[in-house]
Amino acid sequence: MAIVSDVLMNVKKRNLNEPEFLQAVQEVLESLEPVIEMHPEYKDAGILERMVEPERQVIFRVPWVDDKGIVRVNRGFRVQFNSAIGPYKGGIRFHPSVYIGIIKFLGFEQIFKNSLTGLPIGGGKGGSDFDPKGKSDGEVMRFCQSFMTELYKYVGADVDVPAGDIGVGAREVGYMYGQFKRITGSYEGVLTGKGLSFGGSLVRTEATGYGLVYFVNEMIKAKGYELKDKKVVVSGSGNVAIYAVQKLQEFNAKVIAMSDSNGYIYDEKGINIATIKKLKEVERKRISEYVKEHPHAEYHEGHRGIWNIKCDIALPSATQNEIDENSARQLALNGCFAVGEGSNMPSTPEAIKVFQTNNILFAPAKAANAGGVATSALEMSQNSMRMSWTFEEVDFKLQEIMKNIYKNCIKAANDYGFGDNLAVGANIAGFLKVADAMYKQGVV
Structure with a gap:
């Protein structure tokens, strides 16, 4: 066309x-x-x-002082992509790979993901090429304070509400929120993923991983499968991966492999998620340390090799383009029947074609990992009402949101002649709501 x-x-x-x-x-x-x-x-x-042109792009200098007294300078970004259906909403990523193209890709995806939740939130994304790995708490705090000293000018509870992403967890969000409050004197829900003692929401930590599993469960149930006893490979060992594994185990699935940027572990007995949480959330160590506590398990250098493991379901939850065409072919050869994207755009276009050619059920990221931003929006609602909901209340709302996303994606695919192609259905369903709002608001 x-x-x-x-x-x-x-x-x-x-x-x-x-x-x-x-x-x-x-x-x-x-x-x-x-x-x-x-x-x-x-x-x-x-x-x-x-829609393909951001409403606003901000690039700024972030100077900070390390523990040795040396001045360091990083680059900060915020792309406010589309506010047709609500304030900009999207995470902040701290990683050496961050540059404007990564932030624009993430912000563009966020438009459709946020639309799919059914909640009034627009698309945005931010970050920095700062690497929190190996930094002390003091260094991370000083960086976050400097970052927010510029970012505060562009965010607000009814304007732009950032959250966490790769490299940005509760610690980083806390430091940024404290600096925002210090500068503005305003106690508002300007960031999500906050600590429970100052406006955070229960389930927010678990939401993306839980939501991924809820969505995949809906997808495979529609084809007569269940998660029970299925062998699952989950890449990554960050927030998404950890809580996806936790929820999978509640469904009695058997997770046999996880990874980090250095390599992957294979545990035929099933991953001990308590050990992973301790290593990653408390000790901040590499995943290779897992085999010291579980000597029957195997550690292999190189994270891509994880896709050679025979499994029923694969959940890529690390980073973009981690499954290429060859990895997808290997998954198909090994009998994998479903793939659910936990990270943003983890499968290359060639990999997705392999999945579709081999009739592998495919849950695209903008639908399958929308649970995090959905729960962030629920945190915004609680902040606005000055209320806190119980874990069970938030978890129930999350489950209903993920079920509705699945139904809307399937309906959109069917309505436009794409059968049960969830990748296309997610794009169309997300687009229609935003396009209608943009059309009715005029050329702005």
Whole structure:
């Protein structure tokens, strides 16, 4: 379709050397051709042209002093992509790989993910090339304070509400929130993922991992499967992976492998998640330490090898493009029947084609890992009402949100002739709500 190809061509010209962003845009736009054909008013209103251009991009210097008294300088980012259905909402990532293209890709994905939750939140993302690994608490605090000293100008409870992401957990959110409050004197829900003692929500820590499992469970139930006794491989060992494993074990699935950026562990008896939580959340050590406490387990260098393990279900929950075409083929050869994306865009386009060609059930990230931002929005609601809900209340709302996301994705795919293709269904369902809001608000 000419309009889609023209928009894509323009995006490629204007965003050179940003492959992650271009990949995300192309994947979404190509699935929207039948939608634009059925809604010519969106073409006339320039919806696609406006949707691929962020409303605002902020890049700033973050100076801080390390424990040796040496001045360090990092770069900070915030991309406020789309506010058609609510204030910008999206995490902050601290990782050496962060640059504007990564933040734009994540922010663009966030538009559709947030729309799918059914909650009034727009799309945004932020971060820095700062690496918290190996830094002392004091260094992390000084960096976070410097980061927020600039970021505070652009965020607020009704404007932009950041959360955590890779490298940004409860510690980092706490330091940033404290600095925001110090500068503004305002005690508001400007960040989510806060500590429970100052406005945080129960289940927020577990939400992305739990939501991933709830979504995958809905997907496989529709095809007559259940999680019980299934062998599962989960990449990563951060927040998403840990709580996905915890919830899988509650469903009596058997998780046999996890990884970090150095390598992966294989435990045929089933991963001891208590050991992983201790290593990663308390001691902040590498996953290789697991075999010291569980000598029957195996550790292998190189994280990609995890996809060679024979499993029923794979949940990539580490980082973008971690499953390439070869890894996908290996999963198919080993009998994997379902893949659920826990991290953002962990499967390359070629890998997704392999899944679809081999009839592997595929849960795309913008739907499957939406539980985190959904619970962040629930935290915003609690902050606005000055209330705290119980764990059971929030968990129930999360389960219902993930069930509704699945139903809406399937319905959108069916309505536009894509059968049960959840990847396309997620794009269309997320797009329709935002496009309708943009159209009715005029050219802004």
